Amino acid sequence: MKPIQLSRWGCICLIICSISSMAQFRDPRPVKPPPNIIVFLVDDMGWEDTSVPFWDQLTDRNKRFRTPNMERLAREGVKFTNAYATPVCTPSRVSMITGMNAAHHGVTNWTSPRKDINADAPDPALDTAPWNWNGFSPVQGVPHTVYATPLPALLKTAGYYTIHAGKAHWGAMGTPGANPYNMGFLVNIAGHAAGHPQSYLSEENYGNMPGKATPQAVPDLEEYYGTGTFLTEALTREALKALDEPVRRKQPFYLYLAHYAVHVPLQADKKYIQHYQDMGLDEAEARYASLIEGMDASLGEVMDYLAARKIADNTIIMFMSDNGGLSLVPPRGGTPHTQNLPLRAGKGSVYEGGIREPMLVKWPGVTKAGSTVAQYIMIEDFFPTILEMAGIQLYEAVQTVDGKSFVPLLKNPGQTDSLRTLIWHYPNKWIAEGGPGINYRSALRQGRWKLVYDQQQGYTELYDLVADIGEKQNLSGVYPKKVSALLSLLSEQLQHWNAPMPVLKASGKPLPWPGK
């Protein structure tokens, strides 16, 4: 399978080269030490769930949230205003760790912690698409998984000290993908097969209450049981504790601090909730905002740690979320699917509310403080970007990488490429009741244009995101040739990747490719 040309920047061509170790990182006299890299990943955080505006104006949501440390990071680094992930978590996380688009790796929906359990909701007319419901596997031959070389393993081989803290959720129990140690992490703190915490509360042992634990009970944090330490803070402390070792050794590190926050259950972080209750927010929204502020405090602690250890100047921080903000009510408060306005819908949807992310990058000596990148990028881009940041040019990976490095954008934030094509593919039923842009959808962005495709109905929508970020005006009747061109691009790429498609029960055959 050959990669196809997706943009003028060209595809990522992997140079396959067998190296077992890049020993220069252990040389006591490197010319320039490789940078430390921190990926600070938040779960289910919407584009506007921060006091940092990622649009051209401050929205009501921006005014609600207090994220002073994100503001600090934005001031010191680059803000990406068109950063994307997939509509739900596992596809995004697998894309980040493999560099592959979700339509390509086939882990198109969230994965159950339990093996061989397809998390799709049942549908009267459609059978499940043959997606990889056991998730990602770093080992070949595991049924219903995508086999690929994980990013941390490449970093470890190159001499990085690799630390996982928080949510993993790459693969199911009973498969190698359940275990962060199999991803190339040297340290694992609290990462496992589950996609959310049973509890954020130390008073509930993060879920590990005898007789009450579910697969979502958070492992490895017994030290904090009953101490009043909120999960976000416990993870931060453990992550920083683990960082002491590479810092002491002056070994470059990769820290993947993937917070469970701000995923449900929406539990109050007592340190922060009072302010939001005082604002008059309903209880659910106040709790949500307290989760956001606790997450932001964690970012601040990380930045303070780097400053105190005098390693901030050689440490890259990347802030990202894995999908759009949840817009289901309950558990959120307010009117369903309004939580990300002006963006349409939320988590689970291919509309902007489900996929657009707050993203910040600070690379001391490379990024210009307070700059902005408007070029759209996608979560699989982190894979080649991080390898480029680490100076790893030759590596061995079994997969063809779809992402492209955004290092050029960090160096030249004004650069644009309106021909680049981003693709979303969600051949799954996320929730029984459906919703805007939710279930059995694909989408494509090229330049200002966004095409949304309903796999079941064969229906297309076209939006001009520059003029209409809220995707209110379907222009498909106005620009039929554009629709046809974009639909053809989408269809070809999905076919190229042999993307999973839902199966029509009546015929036993997959739904047709878009436009067919």
Place this chain on the structure above:
Amino acid sequence: MKPIQLSRWGCICLIICSISSMAQFRDPRPVKPPPNIIVFLVDDMGWEDTSVPFWDQLTDRNKRFRTPNMERLAREGVKFTNAYATPVCTPSRVSMITGMNAAHHGVTNWTSPRKDINADAPDPALDTAPWNWNGFSPVQGVPHTVYATPLPALLKTAGYYTIHAGKAHWGAMGTPGANPYNMGFLVNIAGHAAGHPQSYLSEENYGNMPGKATPQAVPDLEEYYGTGTFLTEALTREALKALDEPVRRKQPFYLYLAHYAVHVPLQADKKYIQHYQDMGLDEAEARYASLIEGMDASLGEVMDYLAARKIADNTIIMFMSDNGGLSLVPPRGGTPHTQNLPLRAGKGSVYEGGIREPMLVKWPGVTKAGSTVAQYIMIEDFFPTILEMAGIQLYEAVQTVDGKSFVPLLKNPGQTDSLRTLIWHYPNKWIAEGGPGINYRSALRQGRWKLVYDQQQGYTELYDLVADIGEKQNLSGVYPKKVSALLSLLSEQLQHWNAPMPVLKASGKPLPWPGK
């Protein structure tokens, strides 16, 4: 508090010296690389639960068990025929990680995984001794813990790559002692506050069954859920996976592989049980034997790994158990307290069945293949021994170390010291029903003599272990001066350590020191 002279070898005098790192371990051209060190610790394994005889004759128990890899290690290394631990697990584990005698560190009984829960059984006449029921703490100021510098932290500081796999059980949930990362381990696999596994079976997710999990559910092994992998094997695989990293980097490592086996629950390891059923053993004893053989297979896998990686020549292996074999029925089969015959009693007792351990050490280039050490040693001796093996002469530790290095014995196995004094102190009620040498006992060994002291009754027993390993003949009436001398030694040392003593409810005062 000054250490007192316990033997002609002298006390361990710590030279306190602040060093942050011994950088030579990262020098690419060391004159002689420091050895890798593996502690292979088994839980609740009795002295004779192996086909390797640790007595001067093969016993019926030796004939029952199949441990070909222990035989292999014994052939290649040194066998210690008088190695001791404490009567139960936590005291031994705290002694090993701190170098302190249990009467000194005060963690004299096993610790509950739950904070502030005293595991002592209630007694009508005695209140609890002020022992450290929250276990060991690497952080100062935690109530009911002993604060000390843990061995792995010293090894890590000296450049060792430190790996914990298996049972930790140093401290309670909600305290720093619950977390192996706080002990100086860089990697933690499945170690937490609990002292035994809820289940050895992957079919039961090692206890992590939704709604059924207890604090003993084993963390971190989700990869193996439902795969048919017995706990012992899963831990071995993960430990060896973690070893790949220091091996690749040529960094010296310390692997603490502390199996949950062969502690209860006595579940069958299906790979091995058939043979023992065919022998006609009752079901409980057959299951126990299968746990032993599975543990031995793990030892073999470790040895094979070292050979395959060509590092066996620079890797020390130390095999040890943490207390005597369990002799309660049920869960064991047969007649109570006969499981360790000719040794008297079993786990929980200060008689030999509760404290005498199978111990093997192989240090390539140092130990002579197939040799035997008859000198008695104690589990706290591992602390200074391991530091000496690692070449660490200067280190910073807050505690006064009671153990003494057995490196001289490895170099000269015929060396003896019949004046060395070993002390056991168990001011706790382990089980309500009591048993031989169980509950509220202290003991002392010097040369061939063993003094047993009943704290509650003030009663003393004297045994000649050379003539009477089964402690059948109480010679206290025959050698009253010897009793008096040993009792005085015991009493002075317990007072020196300010050892916890049970409190008489009637008076509210501690029981008197021995001999008072």
